[in-house]
Every structure is written in structure tokens, then in C-alpha cells.
Amino acid sequence: MSIKFNIYTAMPRFSKSVSALRSSEIRDLMTLASRPDIISFAGGMPGNDLFPVQAVEELFRELDSKTKQAAFQYAPTPGLPSLLESLEGFLETKGLPVKENRLLITTGSQQALNILGKAFIDRGEAVLVENPCFIGALSAFRSYEAELRGVPVDREGIVIDRLSQEIQRKERAKFLYITPYFHNPAGVLYTTERKEQLIASLQGTNIPLIEDDAYGDLYFFEEDRDRLKPIKAINPDGINVCYTGSFSKILGPGLRLGWMLVPEKIYQKCELIKQSADACSPSFTQVLADAFIRSGQIYSYVASVRHEYKKRASTMVAALREHLPNYVQWNEPRGGFYIWLTLPATADATQIMTLAINGGAVFVAGKTFDPAGQQNNSLRLSYCNNTPEQIVEGIPIVANAIRAICG
Amino acid sequence: MSIKFNIYTAMPRFSKSVSALRSSEIRDLMTLASRPDIISFAGGMPGNDLFPVQAVEELFRELDSKTKQAAFQYAPTPGLPSLLESLEGFLETKGLPVKENRLLITTGSQQALNILGKAFIDRGEAVLVENPCFIGALSAFRSYEAELRGVPVDREGIVIDRLSQEIQRKERAKFLYITPYFHNPAGVLYTTERKEQLIASLQGTNIPLIEDDAYGDLYFFEEDRDRLKPIKAINPDGINVCYTGSFSKILGPGLRLGWMLVPEKIYQKCELIKQSADACSPSFTQVLADAFIRSGQIYSYVASVRHEYKKRASTMVAALREHLPNYVQWNEPRGGFYIWLTLPATADATQIMTLAINGGAVFVAGKTFDPAGQQNNSLRLSYCNNTPEQIVEGIPIVANAIRAICG
Numbered sequence: 045m046s047i048k049f050n051i052y053t054a055m056p057r058f059s060k061s062v063s064a065l066r067s068s069e070i071r072d073l074m075t076l077a078s079r080p081d082i083i084s085f086a087g088g089m090p091g092n093d094l095f096p097v098q099a100v101e102e103l104f105r106e107l108d109s110k111t112k113q114a115a116f117q118y119a120p121t122p123g124l125p126s127l128l129e130s131l132e133g134f135l136e137t138k139g140l141p142v143k144e145n146r147l148l149i150t151t152g153s154q155q156a157l158n159i160l161g162k163a164f165i166d167r168g169e170a171v172l173v174e175n176p177c178f179i180g181a182l183s184a185f186r187s188y189e190a191e192l193r194g195v196p197v198d199r200e201g202i203v204i205d206r207l208s209q210e211i212q213r214k215e216r217a218k219f220l221y222i223t224p225y226f227h228n229p230a231g232v233l234y235t236t237e238r239k240e241q242l243i244a245s246l247q248g249t250n251i252p253l254i255e256d257d258a259y260g261d262l263y264f265f266e267e268d269r270d271r272l273k274p275i276k277a278i279n280p281d282g283i284n285v286c287y288t289g290s291f292s293k294i295l296g297p298g299l300r301l302g303w304m305l306v307p308e309k310i311y312q313k314c315e316l317i318k319q320s321a322d323a324c325s326p327s328f329t330q331v332l333a334d335a336f337i338r339s340g341q342i343y344s345y346v347a348s349v350r351h352e353y354k355k356r357a358s359t360m361v362a363a364l365r366e367h368l369p370n371y372v373q374w375n376e377p378r379g380g381f382y383i384w385l386t387l388p389a390t391a392d393a394t395q396i397m398t399l400a401i402n403g404g405a406v407f408v409a410g411k412t413f414d415p416a417g418q419q420n421n422s423l424r425l426s427y428c429n430n431t432p433e434q435i436v437e438g439i440p441i442v443a444n445a446i447r448a449i450c451g
Numbered sequence: 452m453s454i455k456f457n458i459y460t461a462m463p464r465f466s467k468s469v470s471a472l473r474s475s476e477i478r479d480l481m482t483l484a485s486r487p488d489i490i491s492f493a494g495g496m497p498g499n500d501l502f503p504v505q506a507v508e509e510l511f512r513e514l515d516s517k518t519k520q521a522a523f524q525y526a527p528t529p530g531l532p533s534l535l536e537s538l539e540g541f542l543e544t545k546g547l548p549v550k551e552n553r554l555l556i557t558t559g560s561q562q563a564l565n566i567l568g569k570a571f572i573d574r575g576e577a578v579l580v581e582n583p584c585f586i587g588a589l590s591a592f593r594s595y596e597a598e599l600r601g602v603p604v605d606r607e608g609i610v611i612d613r614l615s616q617e618i619q620r621k622e623r624a625k626f627l628y629i630t631p632y633f634h635n636p637a638g639v640l641y642t643t644e645r646k647e648q649l650i651a652s653l654q655g656t657n658i659p660l661i662e663d664d665a666y667g668d669l670y671f672f673e674e675d676r677d678r679l680k681p682i683k684a685i686n687p688d689g690i691n692v693c694y695t696g697s698f699s700k701i702l703g704p705g706l707r708l709g710w711m712l713v714p715e716k717i718y719q720k721c722e723l724i725k726q727s728a729d730a731c732s733p734s735f736t737q738v739l740a741d742a743f744i745r746s747g748q749i750y751s752y753v754a755s756v757r758h759e760y761k762k763r764a765s766t767m768v769a770a771l772r773e774h775l776p777n778y779v780q781w782n783e784p785r786g787g788f789y790i791w792l793t794l795p796a797t798a799d800a801t802q803i804m805t806l807a808i809n810g811g812a813v814f815v816a817g818k819t820f821d822p823a824g825q826q827n828n829s830l831r832l833s834y835c836n837n838t839p840e841q842i843v844e845g846i847p848i849v850a851n852a853i854r855a856i857c858g
Contacts, residue, residue: 056659056691057625058720059573059595065723095523097516104511109504116502116703151558151707155729162594166466183727187569188466218464252463284463296523298734300558300707313465316472320590322562326733327705 061167064186066417083438085407085425088228088381092429094352095296096336096345103335115331121319123149123303124330130337131303138260139277140287146311148318151325153258153290153302157221158184159321160254160286160304163313164218165190172210172220174202176384176413176422178228178256181221192415193217197230199375201238207245219252219286225260225272226380229413229424233263233378236271243280252284252310258302261294261346263379264354276305286310291333293381294346299329353381353428359435360427367443371450381428391421391450399445405438468574471593473824490845492814492832495635495788499836501759502703503743503752510742522738528726530556530710531737537744538710545667546684547694553718555725558732560665560697560709564628565591566728567661567693567711570720571625572597579617579627581609583791583820583829585635585663588628599822600624604637606782608645614652626659626693632667632679633787636820636831640670640785643678650687659691659717665709668701668753670786671761683712693717698740700788701753706736760788760835763842767834770846776854788835798828798857806852812845 078084104112114124122128127149132142150156157180165171165188173181175194185192193210196203202222210217222242224234234242246253255275263272276287290302306314318324336342357377364374364383373386387393393409400406410422425442427435485491511519521531529535534556539549557563564587572578572595580588582601592599600617603610609629617624629649631641641649653660660682667679683694697709711721725731743749764784771781771790780793794800800816807813817829832849834842 055657056571056714056717057657059569059571059576059625061573062570062720062724065720065727089525090523092517092520092524095520097519097523100523101511101519104508110499112504112508113499113502114705116497116504116507116705117499118496118699118704151729151733154727158728162466163469164463164466166468169466180727180730187724187727218466250462250464292525296735297525297730298521298523300729300731300733300735307463310463313469313472317469317594320472320561320587320594321565321728322558322707323587323704324707326558326707326736328703328707328739329733329735332735 061187061189064189065183066186081404082401083405083430083434083441085405085427085430085438085442087429088426089297089429090293090349091352094349096341099341099345100332100336103339104332107331107335111331115328117327119324119327119330121315121324123147123325124327124334127330127334130334134337134342135305139273140305141277141279142305145305146308148304148306148311148314149325149330150302150304150318151322152292152297152300153256153288154180154184155321156288156302156304157181157254157256158187159314159317160219161185161188161190162317163310164252170215170217172207172217172251173415174222174227175415175419176229176410177221177415178223179412181256182415185221190218194415197227197232199232201232201234202242204238204241204245207242211245211249211251216249217251219254220246221254221256223256223258224275225257226262226377226382228259228380229382229408230384231375231377231380231382233268233271239275239278243275243278243283247280247282252286254286254288256288258288258290259293259380262350262353262381264350264357265378268378284310294342295333295336299326299333301325301329301333356427356430356432356435359432360425360439363436363439367440369443369447369450372446381426383425383427385423385425387421387423387446388450389421393420393423396423396445396449399448400442403441403445405441407442468594468596471596472590473593488811489808490812490837490841490848492812492834492837492845492849494836495833496704496836497700497756501756503748506748506752507739507743510746511739514738514742518738522735524734526731526734526737528722528731530554530732531734531741534737534741537741541744541749542712546680547712548684548686549712552712553715555711555713555718555721556732556737557709557711557725558729559699559704559707560663560695561587561591562728563695563709563711564588564661564663565594566721566724567626567695568592568595568597569724570717571659577622577624579614579624579658580822581629581634582822582826583636583817584628584822585630586819588663589822592628597625601822604634604639606639608639608641609649611645611648611652614649618652618656618658623656624658626661627653628661628663630663630665631682632664633669633784633789635666635787636789636815637791638782638784638787638789640675640678646682646685650682650685650690654687654689659693661693661695663695665695665697666700666787669757669760669788671757671764672785675785691717701749702740702743706733706740708732708736708740763834763837763839766839766842767832767846770842774847774850776850776857778857779853788833790832790834792830792832794828794830794853795857796828800827800830803830803852803856806855807849810848810852812848814849
């Protein structure tokens with residue numbers, strides 16, 4: 045080994061698909077969000093103070109030794125059998141057709157979206173997504189080099205005219221991806237009418253629907269429960285509905301557990317993809333999630349965080365009412381984590397963000413959620429991970445930055 | 452919604468890449484392996500009785516409440532900072548160049564292989580793998596539609612002549628994947644000479660090396676420690692070495708934690724892929740693994756399982772010596788989980804397996820590990836998850852099945 049090789053001659057030759065992944069601004073935002081001197085309305089994570097730490101620790105302590113050992117062992121690729129059973133029970137309370145479909149436990153619902161992306165997308169094929177759209181979904185579908193076609197969302201859900209236009213295009217989309225329940229980032233809860241129109245638009249098209257229900261449990265108003273009925277539970281004829289969900293908002297994202305409930309044919313493909321992706325989801329946290337469901341504590345816990353997020357949302361709503369200029373459009377949230385501000389058409393949320401950071405507050409600029417990465421006269425505020433004091437202090441900073449740029 | 456759609460007209464149109472994934476026989480084997488009336492030499496999982504359940508439970512109990520909360524929260528995509536730090540310390544004890552490379556925590560080392568597959572492989576491109584080869588790697592590389600070129604392994608490691616032939620082929624391979632330390636399934640520990648020849652073969656070719664070191668800690672003989680020095684630690688000029696490892700054999704696979712230690716340029720791509728795959732590895736188990744390393748218990752624990760696996764291996768070696776016909780070739784293991792039997796050229800291990808299952812024992816037939824899925828005059832026996840009594844009872848069943856088919 046006396047010959048010296050120049051390291052610059054030995055550059056790895058990467059696959060083409062990795063170039064579709066963008067070096068994300070999210071990482072920089074997260075760095076900002078963790079600075080103690082900056083009030084962060086950027087992150088979509090639950091409050092650390094809200095996790096059921098003690099309850100879960102006690103549940104683990106009381107498990108028998110065989111179950112504790114199983115927590116250290118590989119689980120079957122589809123999921124720990126006991127969790128599959130208890131989670132089916134949990135999903136049945138939402139009216140979901142668990143017996144006529146297959147349940148696959150995934151390493152967070154991010155993995156569910158990634159697996160579905162891999163199952164359906166060949167390079168350059170089109171998929172339909174909402175605009176704005178959850179960035180994790182954009183990232184997953186980009187990683188398989190999908191052409192992302194954005195369909196606008198208004199206060200009632202996806203805009204049906206525009207959806208129909210996209211559906212009628214010659215090169216048919218491989219699927220439609222939506223987050224109808226407390227949309228991330230737009231905060232929207234689809235109306236029942238809009239869901240029915242969407243179903244009618246898809247029937248007969250052979251375009252599968254990916255229905256992401258990560259936030260549905262976090263409703264603030266009992267009267268919304270009808271609107272929260274998943275399309276998967278409506279079980280419309282002739283549509284392959286792939287329903288995804290997550291323990292991230294109802295237990296903790298650090299467990300990395302999500303799921304998909306899908307028709308058998310789709311399940312078969314997804315299980316193989318899952319096996320090659322990471323063999324199985326973490327048994328350790330599957331054991332914990334199973335105990336959390338079986339103890340019934342999941343129901344009381346979700347009720348308590350629902351109450352807490354409603355309080356945080358109200359505080360932010362009051363602060364926005366007080367401080368925002370009139371020309372900013374926004375919705376009062378009915379659940380979930382987010383408020384979406386729409387600014388005048390020429391506004392640049394990145395400029396506003398720079399000012400806000402200097403003032404001591406941060407959020408996510410709209411273009412992050414645009415499938416085309418362009419439209420930037422909007423921004424997302426999260427209230428999930430802030431104390432009322434932080435909200436009261438931080439919102440005027442955001443409002444001032446908006447005024448400074450937009451007048 | 453009065454129109455009825457025929458479900459058969461609404462078949463989903465899958466991507467081409469999923470057809471590259473085989474409906475694995477592994478699942479059926481796992482079902483057999485879990486039947487209490489069958490002695491399984493099939494699984495590559497640690498013994499359930501060996502997991503450090505109590506130690507880990509105590510470590511968790513003693514963590515401060517902030518750390519416990521962090522276990523429920525998202526971690527940064529590259530890994531929990533505290534685990535990245537402690538794991539670097541652990542890897543430094545192996546002489547690995549942690550400062551000149553980047554460490555990425557993955558959801559098991561299966562995910563590390565999958566991410567590297569995605570980073571390097573475009574459809575139809577060639578990669579070099581050992582024959583036989585770890586099935587998880589075959590599955591990961593198949594999922595990106597690689598052309599798998601198998602290079603034979605003998606008792607000292609990969610066969611250099613054959614490797615050189617493959618390297619010289621016009622269509623250059625995107626990487627070489629090897630498991631030099633207690634190879635799965637062949638049980639081989641590469642000789643130092645063979646490693647040096649391999650390094651020399653790769654230098655100047657611009658073919659990256661993926662070095663999978665999932666079993667290196669499980670050596671039975673102190674005198675082998677020099678041979679266990681990773682190629683990544685040798686740090687040869689002009690080769691991009693991607694080193695992968697796992698907590699599965701030194702703590703528990705149910706934690707789903709592995710890692711890759713790779714050059715900066717490769718790391719950048721892999722972090723983006725990881726972000727779109729599952730956002731981050733489980734924080735909960737990262738907190739546990741970190742505590743396990745920092746307490747120093749990882750070292751004493753690994754020493755104890757090393758001792759236990761050596762005992763199980765010795766029991767199997769004695770049983771094989773007593774019962775196997777002379778024409779079966781095999782190596783006494785020096786570490787790891789596996790013994791690989793090579794049968795006469797015309798033997799069919801699947802036939803032998805069927806007989807053995809009827810007799811009450813199961814193993815994995817050789818063709819499962821052949822990149823081409825053909826060669827079947829071999830089989831893998833695992834001793835990792837069996838009591839001495841099971842080994843003594845099960846090996847004669849396997850030997851009888853071999854005699855019944857091969858004479």
C-alpha cells in the first residue's frame with residue numbers, strides 16, 4: 045500500500061434519485077427552534093411537558109418477564125401481534141374497517157408514507173397532493189422522483205374543480221394524498237360535503253387515496269366528531285383507500301410508531317418494502333404502545349392533551365386577534381397543532397421570518413409546504429409546544445415583522 | 452353514491468421496483484421457527500433469555516425527568532446527540548476513525564444498508580456482494596433493482612481472483628458489500644492477508660466498500676482480535692469505506708438501532724434519505740442504548756454473551772462431529788451465530804429441510820443466501836437461540852435428513 049491515492053479521484057457516484065431530495069431548511073429551523081433565546085412556533089412536535097412518562101414507566105414495570113424480553117427481540121415485520129390486536133380495537137372505535145383490510149405497523153407514519161411512495165411511484169410519474177402539503181409527504185414522494193402536482197386547499201378542504209382538472213389530465217396520477225383532519229400546515233378540517241365531493245371525484249378513476257389522519261384525535265369540539273369520520277371508515281365503493289395514522293400525537297413521536305390500514309393487495313407489497321427497509325418496527329416501543337392502549341390510558345391521555353392544546357390554541361387566537369393587521373387571513377383552529385396565515389399576494393414570508401428571528405421568534409415560511417417550493421405569501425404557526433406566556437410574548441414579534449414587510 | 456364500482460376494475464398500479472422484491476420464504480421459516488414442537492436452527496436472533504432486561508429497566512428508572520421526556524420526543528435525524536457521543540467512544544475502542552467521518556444512527560443496520568442502497572443504486576446497475584450473502588442486504592439492494600453480482604467466499608474470505616474479474620468488467624459496480632467478521636451465513640472470519648488483498652484490489656477503482664460489522668464483537672478467541680480490526684479502522688487510501696454496525700447483537704434487535712460511519716459526502720446524502728424514510732430513529736431506545744454504553748455495562752454484557760454463544764457453538768460443533776456424514780464440509784465457528792454446511796454438489800437443501808421439518812428441526816436452505824437464488828447444496832445452522840439440550844436433540848434430526856437425501 046505504498047501508492048497514495050488522491051481522495052478527490054475517489055468520489056462516490058450517487059444514484060440519480062438522491063438528487064431529488066432537497067437539503068432541507070427544516071434542519072436549520074430546528075437548530076433555531078432549540079435556541080433558548082428564540083420562541084419557536086416552528087416545530088410540529090408535542091410539548092415535552094405533556095408526555096405520559098410516569099404512566100408508561102409504570103406500565104413497563106408491571107409487564108411479565110416474557111413480554112419484557114420480547115421488547116428486546118425482533119418483532120414480525122407486520123407488527124407485534126399483541127399491538128396489532130389492541131390497535132385494531134382502537135381503530136374500530138373510529139369505525140374503521142379493520143377486518144376487511146390489513147394493518148401494518150410502521151416506524152412512524154413517515155415510514156408509512158415512504159413505503160406507499162415506493163409501492164406506487166416510478167420515476168417521473170405524477171402524484172396529486174394538497175397545496176400546501178405536509179413536508180414529510182413531499183420529501184417521501186420526492187425521494188421516488190414523483191412529479192408533485194399541487195391542488196389548492198381552501199377553508200373547507202381540497203378545491204374540487206382543481207382536483208377534477210388534475211384527475212382528467214392525460215397522464216393519470218398514481219394516487220391522491222390528503223390530510224383532511226386538522227391539516228398540516230393549513231389547519232383545515234374538511235367539511236362533510238367536501239369529503240363527499242372528493243369521493244365522487246375519485247370513483248371510477250382508479251386513483252388510490254392516501255388519507256393521512258395524524259391529528260384527527262386532537263379535536264377541540266365534540267360537535268366536529270361527525271366531520272372526523274375517516275373516508276376509510278365511509279369505505280366508498282371503488283376507491284382503494286390507504287389510511288395512515290401515528291402514535292406521535294397520542295403518545296409520543298420518540299416511539300417511532302405509525303400504521304397503515306390498506307387493502308390486502310397493497311398490504312402485500314408494503315410488507316415486502318417494510319421488510320427490506322428496517323425488518324420491523326421497534327419491539328420495545330410496540331410493547332409500550334400496546335400496554336398503553338390495553339390499560340385504557342390512551343383514551344384519558346388523549347382527552348387531557350386535547351384540552352391542553354385547545355387552551356394553547358385559544359391563547360394564540362387571542363394574541364393574533366389583538367396584534368395581526370387586518371389584511372392577514374387565517375382560520376381559528378378546531379383541532380391539531382397549526383394556524384396558517386395568508387398574507388397579501390406579494391409578501392415574502394422568508395423576509396418576514398428573518399426579521400422575526402432577529403426579534404426573537406421563529407415559524408415556518410409557506411414555500412416549505414408548496415409542492416413547487418415557490419409560493420411564499422403564507423406562514424405556519426404552531427402552538428403545540430409553547431406555554432401561554434411564550435405565545436403572548438412571541439405573537440407580537442411575528443405581527444411586527446409582518447407589518448414591517450407588508451405595511 | 453348509488454353507482455356500484457367493481458372492485459376488480461380498481462386494481463392499484465404498483466411501481467416497477469416492488470416486483471424486484473421477492474415474497475420471502477423467510478416469513479414461512481419464522482412461522483415454523485416459532486412452533487414449540489420444532490427445534491429451530493433457522494433464526495438469526497439472540498436468545499430471549501440473554502437480554503439485559505433488568506439492567507436496562509434500572510438504567511431507565513434512574514434517568515432524570517428531562518431525559519425521560521426526550522425519550523418520547525423526536526430526535527434529530529442523525530441521532531440523539533448524547534448517543535452519537537457515547538457511540539463514538541464505543542467505536543473509538545475499535546480504532547475507528549470517528550473524527551474524520553460522520554456517524555448516522557439508523558433504525559437497525561438493515562436501514563443503514565437500505566439507505567446506502569438508495570444512495571448508490573440506479574435501476575439495473577451492478578453491485579458486488581459475497582456469495583453466499585446476508586439476505587437483508589440482498590433484499591435492500593434488490594428493492595432498488597440492482598443487478599446482484601455474487602463473488603464466492605472461501606474459508607479465508609472473499610475469493611480475490613473472482614473479485615478482480617468482477618472489478619474489471621466494463622460496467623463498473625456501484626459498490627462492494629462484505630461481512631468479513633463472522634459472516635452471515637458462512638460464519639467466516641476474514642484473514643488479515645485476505646483483507647489486505649481486498650484493499651489492494653479496490654484501490655484505484657473508485658468502487659466504495661460497504662463493510663458490515665454486525666457480529667464482530669461476538670468473537671470466541673482473544674487471539675483473533677487483530678483479525679477483527681475493521682477495514683474502516685485500517686483506513687486505506689483511496690477507498691470510500693461505509694462501515695455499518697448494530698445494537699442487535701450487543702443489546703437487542705427490538706431496539707431497532709444500528710449505525711453507519713461514512714465519509715462526509717456520503718453522509719450528506721444518507722441523512723436526507725433517512726429524513727424521508729422515517730424522520731429519525733426511535734428516541735426511546737436511543738436513550739436506553741446511550742445509558743447502556745455510558746454505564747459501561749455494554750462491555751461486561753458483551754463479554755457475557757460472547758461466553759454464552761461460545762458454549763452453544765461448542766455444543767453444536769460436538770454434535771455435528773458426532774452425527775454428520777464425512778462428505779459434509781463445514782468450519783468450526785470462531786464467533787458469531789452461524790455454521791455453514793456445504794453438501795455434495797447435487798444435493799438439494801430444500802428437500803433436506805422438508806425431511807428435517809417432519810423430524811422436528813428446521814434451518815435455512817442455502818439458496819436463500821445466493822444472490823441468484825439458485826445454489827442450494829448448502830445450509831445455515833444457527834446456534835444462537837438454542838439451549839444445549841435443543842442442540843443435542845436437533846442436530847441428529849438434521850444429520851439424518853442429510854443422510855436420507857445424500858446417502
